[in-house]
Amino acid sequence: MILAALIDAGADKKKILRELKKIPVYGWDIRLKQVIKQGVGGLHLEVEFKEQPERNLAEIVRLIKKAKYKAVVEKRIIEAFTILARAEARVHRTTVEKIHFHEVGAIDSIIDIAGTMLALDDMGIAKIYCSPLNIGQGTVKCRHGILPVPAPATALLLKDARIYQNELSGELVTPTGALLLTYLADSFGPMPPMSLTSVGHGAGSIDLPVPNILRAMVGESYANRKDLEQMVLLETNIDDLNPQIYGQVMDLLFRAGACDVYFTPIQMKKNRPAVLLSALVVPSLEKKAVDIIMQETTTLGIRRRLIERYVLPRKAIKVRTNYGIIEGKVAELPNGEKKFQPEYEACLSTAQKHKKPLREILNAAMAAYQKSEK
Numbered sequence: 001m002i003l004a005a006l007i008d009a010g011a012d013k014k015k016i017l018r019e020l021k022k023i024p025v026y027g028w029d030i031r032l033k034q035v036i037k038q039g040v041g042g043l044h045l046e047v048e049f050k051e052q053p054e055r056n057l058a059e060i061v062r063l064i065k066k067a068k069y070k071a072v073v074e075k076r077i078i079e080a081f082t083i084l085a086r087a088e089a090r091v092h093r094t095t096v097e098k099i100h101f102h103e104v105g106a107i108d109s110i111i112d113i114a115g116t117m118l119a120l121d122d123m124g125i126a127k128i129y130c131s132p133l134n135i136g137q138g139t140v141k142c143r144h145g146i147l148p149v150p151a152p153a154t155a156l157l158l159k160d161a162r163i164y165q166n167e168l169s170g171e172l173v174t175p176t177g178a179l180l181l182t183y184l185a186d187s188f189g190p191m192p193p194m195s196l197t198s199v200g201h202g203a204g205s206i207d208l209p210v211p212n213i214l215r216a217m218v219g220e221s222y223a224n225r226k227d228l229e230q231m232v233l234l235e236t237n238i239d240d241l242n243p244q245i246y247g248q249v250m251d252l253l254f255r256a257g258a259c260d261v262y263f264t265p266i267q268m269k270k271n272r273p274a275v276l277l278s279a280l281v282v283p284s285l286e287k288k289a290v291d292i293i294m295q296e297t298t299t300l301g302i303r304r305r306l307i308e309r310y311v312l313p314r315k316a317i318k319v320r321t322n323y324g325i326i327e328g329k330v331a332e333l334p335n336g337e338k339k340f341q342p343e344y345e346a347c348l349s350t351a352q353k354h355k356k357p358l359r360e361i362l363n364a365a366m367a368a369y370q371k372s373e374k
Contacts, residue, residue, distance in 0.1 A: 045202070060110065253289055
């Protein structure tokens with residue numbers, strides 16, 4: 001369904017098939033057809049194949065390397081299969097070396113995983129966001145008998161994903177689907193703001209009371225603009241923390257990559273004085289920042305908001321002063337003018353080294369920059 005949705009959204013199906021044929025596995029083909037699921041059209045992809053031998057991870061890695069894909073595609077495919085092998089090995093209480101990919105069908109998984117990576121590369125997709133996953137309920141019949149939904153390997157692979165169940169029965173997320181979505185997705189949750197360029201529908205095999213469709217929406221993110229960045233704002237109200245700890249929390253968050261951390265005095269219930277802790281982070285560092293706040297403070301919950309911020313294009317430079325080299329940043333204004341800001345820590349250490357007032361070092365750095373621009 002994922003590969004079908006990407007092809008339906010514009011990935012070059014002929015190119016993808018040609019690239020997949022480079023993998024030295026024979027006796028298979030892909031069949032694509034348009035179908036209707038509860039009134040909604042979608043592209044259904046089916047892998048047709050003759051009986052295939054079971055393959056372990058080492059054998060699949062050898063096959064992928066023989067295809068001689070570009071480095072990033074090869075890396076993604078091998079990493080994905082390695083994650084899948086670890087999950088299967090844990091389920092069956094064996095080693096990665098001994099596990100065979102019979103549960104997901106070796107050729108099916110090779111085509112699904114390699115094809116998806118090739119499609120994403122063909123479309124030039126930079127980031128992937130995924131909605132919460134409906135995992136279904138009930139049971140599923142597999143080689144080992146009847147198992148609860150989600151299947152054991154699927155459950156392991158869904159770690160850190162956002163999942164839910166409703167009245168729909170059946171296996172709505174397979175091990176391969178769980179692998180691809182959790183491996184590829186930058187985050188699970190609301191769709192980021194973007195200019196939509198194409199939509200693709202990948203249709204599943206089973207019929208459900210709702211359209212059994214996976215939808216891929218492709219677009220240009222507003223965050224790709226040079227002056228706009230997507231961020232996550234984490235906030236929590238705290239009224240029972242030793243004030244001496246706040247400095248440590250701030251240091252840890254900045255060391256973890258937070259763009260900004262600040263404290264605001266507030267009044268809480270029963271008119272208790274408290275502190276609003278706010279941390280601004282890029283989406284990829286959100287979990288790390290949440291873990292730090294949870295572990296280091298007394299809070300029981302954290303609010304999150306996706307926000308965007310305008311930023312000026314900037315670059316790091318060094319200026320030569322009478323007190324030595326000092327680092328700083330130069331930002332470019334919308335009218336083309338530039339402004340320079342010396343790095344505080346660099347100026348402070350220079351002031352301490354030369355036993356000079358900090359303002360004198362700051363002024364020297366500014367004067368050195370202005371002189372270099374003339």
